[in-house]
Amino acid sequence: MGDxxxxxxxxxxxxxxxxxxxxxxxxxxxxxxxxxDEILFGEGLGLxxxxxxxxxxxxxxxxxxxxxxxxxxxxIFYSVDTLANYxxxxxx
Amino acid sequence: MYIAGMGIIFNRGRGLDILEKALEDGWVNSGxxxxxxxxxxxxxxxLKDARRADDFSKMAILAAHDALADSGLGEKIxxxxxxxxxxxxxxxxxxxxxxxxxxxxxxxxxxxxxxSHSVHNAAVSYIAxxxxxxxxxxxxTQFADSFQQALILAxxxxxxxxxxxxxxxxxxxxGKVMEYIVSQKLKFAPDGKIRSFNFSxxxxxxxxxxxxxxxxxxxxxxxxxxxxxxxxxxxxxPDLTILDSDGFAGDESLYREVLGKGTLVSSxxxxxxxxxxxxxxxxxxxxxxxxxxxxxxxxxxxxxxxLNLCVENKAGKINSISCLRYDCNAKSSIINLRN
Numbered sequence: 001m002g003d004x005x006x007x008x009x010x011x012x013x014x015x016x017x018x019x020x021x022x023x024x025x026x027x028x029x030x031x032x033x034x035x036x037d038e039i040l041f042g043e044g045l046g047l048x049x050x051x052x053x054x055x056x057x058x059x060x061x062x063x064x065x066x067x068x069x070x071x072x073x074x075x076i077f078y079s080v081d082t083l084a085n086y087x088x089x090x091x092x
Numbered sequence: 093m094y095i096a097g098m099g100i101i102f103n104r105g106r107g108l109d110i111l112e113k114a115l116e117d118g119w120v121n122s123g124x125x126x127x128x129x130x131x132x133x134x135x136x137x138x139l140k141d142a143r144r145a146d147d148f149s150k151m152a153i154l155a156a157h158d159a160l161a162d163s164g165l166g167e168k169i170x171x172x173x174x175x176x177x178x179x180x181x182x183x184x185x186x187x188x189x190x191x192x193x194x195x196x197x198x199x200x201x202x203x204x205x206x207x208s209h210s211v212h213n214a215a216v217s218y219i220a221x222x223x224x225x226x227x228x229x230x231x232x233t234q235f236a237d238s239f240q241q242a243l244i245l246a247x248x249x250x251x252x253x254x255x256x257x258x259x260x261x262x263x264x265x266x267g268k269v270m271e272y273i274v275s276q277k278l279k280f281a282p283d284g285k286i287r288s289f290n291f292s293x294x295x296x297x298x299x300x301x302x303x304x305x306x307x308x309x310x311x312x313x314x315x316x317x318x319x320x321x322x323x324x325x326x327x328x329x330p331d332l333t334i335l336d337s338d339g340f341a342g343d344e345s346l347y348r349e350v351l352g353k354g355t356l357v358s359s360x361x362x363x364x365x366x367x368x369x370x371x372x373x374x375x376x377x378x379x380x381x382x383x384x385x386x387x388x389x390x391x392x393x394x395x396x397x398x399l400n401l402c403v404e405n406k407a408g409k410i411n412s413i414s415c416l417r418y419d420c421n422a423k424s425s426i427i428n429l430r431n
Contacts (some may be wrong), residue, residue: 024143050205060200
């Protein structure tokens with residue numbers, strides 16, 4: 001069961017990294033260079049508030065998920081890991 | 093007003109050196125569309141704060157940056173620097189991507205970045221923020237006359253002393269939708285060559301893209317190239333007339349009627365491709381010729397009307413050059429440059 005979840009998370013992480021690079025125009029970064037636990041905003045990957053809005057749209061389009069509460073969003077958008085876990089636990 | 097600096101990006105690359113080489117080399121077949129290669133738009137230093145910018149904005153940023161850098165005036169003029177950007181169609185490739193997103197995902201799930209970049213003024217905002225200029229900015233979209241109107245406005249701003257220096261330029265791009273429209277409404281040149289001197293009622297075109305910028309000022313001490321002595325009317329017989337007959341504005345037979353007997357004629361359209369803002373690119377070439385006191389041969393030589401074509405690259409005394417364009421309504425506009 002645990003292995004199965006980890007496999008699903010790996011697939012989600014890989015897809016997320018590809019989507020982040022292509023949708024956020026991270027030209028100099030390859031998806032595989034983004035660490036699972038790398039902080040997305042500020043230090044780390046260096047994303048900003050405009051990127052956060054893009055990620056909201058990206059989650060809607062690709063996973064059918066809406067993030068409306070920004071307090072909740074801060075925790076979800078912390079890293080690829082936290083995003084992947086949120087997607088895994090809430091995917092419709 | 094005087095030209096203190098210039099920047100250009102077009103299908104063969106970026107910069108005045110590339111333009112000079114293109115003028116030397118003349119026409120080369122660049123395919124059915126004269127697009128700017130992707131690698132030309134990569135500049136990690138100039139574009140470091142423009143990660144999200146689309147190609148339309150990137151072309152404008154790079155050309156505007158280069159015009160300012162070319163002047164050597166740099167930081168000290170930024171508080172007094174205005175920007176006027178001319179575009180015939182705006183960022184239409186981005187606009188159609190945005191519309192596609194609405195169709196594909198619904199209006200609640202379109203990219204906000206894509207929306208903000210579909211606004212015509214996005215490019216000039218990027219230029220202002222990248223260069224950290226603090227003067228007035230404006231985007232003009234008036235199809236074939238956009239660049240001429242931008243020059244008239246720049247002259248007015250300088251006269252009013254709204255700013256002391258202005259980056260005035262143009263940007264236009266090609267895209268799949270533009271190619272489709274051209275294929276339906278106009279005629280593609282099947283061999284990739286624009287024949288500017290055929291003066292056909294149904295001319296052939298090759299859509300092009302790029303950006304051309306001038307840093308202009310009324311301060312004569314900052315003049316690096318030449319003066320723009322007038323826009324819209326021919327004041328005197330120039331040493332060379334550059335025809336912007338690129339097949340993009342329909343019937344070109346009027347060009348033949350307006351040319352005086354013996355007028356030395358050239359065209360840069362076969363180098364840059366067809367664009368309604370082509371005059372800005374021709375004006376960069378003209379300013380370069382005036383600076384170097386050198387005529388560059390017309391890139392195509394088919395001359396069915398026996399015009400006095402400029403047929404060789406040679407040094408010569410040049411005092412004035414005019415860039416002539418007719419729009420779709422048979423209205424002429426002329427940019428006069430003189431030393």
